[in-house]
Amino acid sequence: MGVTGVGWCGAAAAATYSAEIRRTALGVPHIKAADIGSIGYGYGYASAQDNICEIADRILTVSGERARHLGAGAADANIMSDLYHRAAFAKGDVERLLAGPPGSVDTPSPDARAMARGYVAGVNRYLRETGVAKIDDPRCRGAGWVRPLTEIDFWRHMYVGQTVDGLFAPVGSAQPPGSSARQAALPADARLLEEETGLGSNAYGLGREVTKSGRGVLLGNPHYPWTGVNRFYRTHFTIPGKLNVVGVSYVGMPLIRMGHTEHVAWSNTVSTASRYGYFELKLDPADPTRYLYEGRYEPMTRQTFTVAVKDGPPVTRTLYATRYGPVVLSSTFPWTTERAFALRQAPVGLRDVDQYMAVWQARSVRELQKVLAARQSYRFNTTAVDAGGEAFFGDMGMIPNVPEELAKACIVSDVGREAWTRGRRAVLDGSRAACDWRTDADSTAPGMFGARAAPQLFRTDYVTQSNDSYWLTNPEQPLTGYSRVWGDEGTARSLRTRLGLDQVKRRVEGTDGLEGRKFDLAALQKVMFGNRHYGGELTRDELVTACRTSGRAKLQPACEALARWDLKVDLDSRGAHLFHLFAENGGLKFRTPFDPVDPVGTPHTLDSSDPAVLAALEKAVDRLAELKIPLDARLGDVQRDDRGRGELVPIHGGAGGEGVFNVITVAPEQLKPELGWTQIRHGASWVMAVEFTDKGPVSRGLLTYSQSTNSGSKHYADQTRLYSRKQWDDLRFTEAAVATGTVNRQVVSE
Structure with missing residues (x-):
């Protein structure tokens, strides 16, 4: 099921927009419009009001100009980011995908383009009305790097996604042996999101066998940073008679990524699957920029970039790429006169906008599975329930098709064997075509597993996820037999995973001290903030x-x-x-x-x-x-978050590695004399509980770090205080609930 032909474009096709923005308590914008372009417009305008500095910072990143405006950064981080992003866009892949054939899974649909145009227009309207010099957030007021957005800015942001910087230095530092630009200290290896930052998530998909109503109940609880590129933003989209979806997006992306509709509720958790891999290259003894492929040496491609640096001279660097992707350089993957390593990533491209729009239209978890299989653009696990009481788990994204037998035949070095056995990362022989990633008949891109090969499970009791692999999603039906690219099987689960399973078991049995048996919305909320250790x-x-x-x-x-x-x-x-x-x-x-x-x-x-x-x-x-x-x-006296102006908000929760379900992560270096910890690194961020009833969905949630990144905003700390008190906010899914809760109404159009 897709969205092409749904008819959401409407007036947006003519580039005219009108959106009603109704703010409820805590600054949450409920965007109501007649077409999808106007939804994007209203979202762009509202999100710029709250987070213009964050939006501008993301565009600065994808433009490859961080060093020019902000300086080199610690360990040249901004230079590495600029080199990575310039290389990513230099060949015009984004423009090529935008010009692709209509109807292709890789070509954005008219609805997706309308959403993008509307979003860009909404952000730009805010900038025109406010003026960069009068932005009320001092972090970017009057900054030369704040500028109007273009559509290509938006699509470039979508193309690279919420990239973590673990890939930047290995790509930007890759220089052949003997190069004067080669650094003496090799960068650390790129790692998966949760390995690099400790991020994760919890999710419960509770089916009709374990709920009091006999319908679906969902918990979504991602553990994401309280600052930076992966910040969430609460919102609600309504096109009367066509669309009603509430939840969270990322700042800078007008897509409700976790939330619910009338029929389905879903959340995401960080996946253990490796969404990229490496190819080991045998080099020409006479030239380390030539590599062997099918008996012949072929040259690496070269692209030279010059990065302006605010606090130093310009940096000129030539980056090298292969048929597989860019050459990398790190402590594990050196570039010597004999060998080098190339990075290959799953080609998600520009599919995300259409993928999420299709999710919003699914009427059951069976339909949800089909739309995820059709595009395979999810970068995370999906846990979902529907109004009929069926639960679903699936890791439905693009995963390199490396079965065990291919790895056995094509891993040729100790480096590759170590990466495969300990890190589940495929490092294959790049000199043989037979060692390329395989392609399933139902895969949507070359070199990927098809959706039928993905770990997935439908249940009417429950599915759970707390960032271990798929194996014990439900212990009554272990998922086994998958390539280790997906995750491990038959190994110890984390204390958090075990607690999550124990909480479900005790609630179903009624042995957890709460009233009655099984789950409803109130019981789920109490379990979430039960704060067991x-x-x-x-x-x-x-x-x-x-x-x-x-x-x-x-x-x-x-x-x-x-x-x-x-x-x-x-x-x-x-x-x-x-x-x-x-x-x-x-x-x-x-x-x-x-x-x-x-x-x-x-x-x-x-x-x-x-x-x-x-x-x-x-x-x-x-x-x-x-x-x-x-x-x-x-x-509460030693674990708090500094909200500025002398306010330290007490924060409950604890370390996931110790077996705390309600994860709150503090850093050792942040422990201060007499005060304790005063800054939360990451943990419970978006917390959402949804119950389907005979009268429709009922939902509660909160954004722990609040809606705005502007310390001067009244919505900089209000939801943080709510979290501190273990209180939840009504997500106000219905029109009547929004109307009752509206504290500010604004109509924007052009």
Whole structure:
């Protein structure tokens, strides 16, 4: 099912726009219009009001001009970003895709183009009305890098997606041996999103067997940064009689990526699948810029770029590419006189806009699976439910088609074997055509697995995801037999995954202390903010015993603080911060190892005989003493987020690696004397609970870091305070709910 022919373009085809923007409490814009172009227009205008500096910063990035306006950056990060993005667009791939044949999966539809044009026009209207010199956010007020958007800006942003910078330096630094531009220190290896930043997500898709209503219930809980390129933005799109979808987009992209309609609710989680891989190149002994392919040496292509740098001389660099993609240089993938490595990525192109529009039109999870299979542009796992009470999980994106037998035949070095066995990354022989990625009959791009090969599951009880692989999405029906490109099987699950499964089991049985059995909206909200600490539940008692019997006088106050801890990460939980430092120091050592026969229950029991256990606790005690932070302090007094103007908002939640479902991540370097942590790195960001009822969907949610990045906005901290109090906001899906909650109304047109 697609969107071509849905008839959303309307007046936008003639480049005229009119949108009603109704703001409800917390600054949430509900965009109502007669056509999809006007939806984009209203969204562009409203999102620019809240986040113009973020939008402009993204365009600065894809324009390859960060160094020119902001300087080289730490470790030349801006230079590397500029080189990466200039190379990505130099061959005109975006323009080629835009000029593609109508109806092709790679060619944006008329609706997608209308949305893009409208969005650009909406942002530009805000800039015309306000003027760069009068932007109320001081971070970009009067900045030379804030400019009107063009449509090609938008499509370039879509083309590179929410790229993490782990790829920038390996591509931008790749120089042949002997080059004067080659750096002495090699950059770190590119890694997947969750590996690089610790990001992740939780999701529950709860089917009719485990819900009180017999209909679908969904939890969406991505753990994303509280600042930067991956920030979410709450919104709601309505075209009367044709479209009603509410949820979150990324800042700078007019696409509701996680949310619900009348029929389907869905969320995404970070996938373990490798969406890129490498090819190992055998080089010409006489020329390290020529590589062997099918018995003949062929030259790498060369592109030379000059990057202006605000705080230094211009940087000129020639980048090299192959039939597979750009040559990279990193600590694992060197470029010597004998070999080099090329990066190949899944060719998602410009499919995202049409992909999400198709998702909005799905009337069941079966239809949702079909529209995801038709374009394969999702970069994440999907967890979804429908009004009929069926649940779905699938990793439905483009994944390099590297079955086990291909890897066995085509991995030719220790580097490749290490990458495959430990990192599940394919590093294949680039000299043989037979080692190229394979193509399934139902794949939508060369070299990709088809959708039928993807891990996926329909259930009427439940599916869950907490960033382990697909294997135990539902323990009653393990998913097995997939290439390791997708993820691992038969291995230990994270403590967070295990807690997530345990929470579902206890709620269905009615043994979690809440009223009744099974899930409804209220029960799901309580489970989400129940703030259990599974690592503490498994080990705290043994730790206290070992601490008390250790004979170490210095540890005795810590023993008692931990004994009184309520095993939660609520604001009033005392001693949670002490256990966090203990775990961070490597103290979580289990005596009973992982057992594949009991994958949800193992490993368990603290190995108190390991010297590392009490050593980790002692280190935590010393650290808190040094910082003058009490061992039994309330979590809400030592874990807060600085919202400016002297306001430190207390934040509940904790580290996912310790078995906390409601993830909140703080950095060790941010621990301050007497204050504790005052900045949240990432964690619970968009929190959404949806229940389908006989009268339609009912939904609650909040954006933990609030709607605006402008510290002067009244919507810079309001949802953060709401999160602190464990309160939720009505998503106001119906017209009546929006009308009742409207606090500001604006009609914009041109």
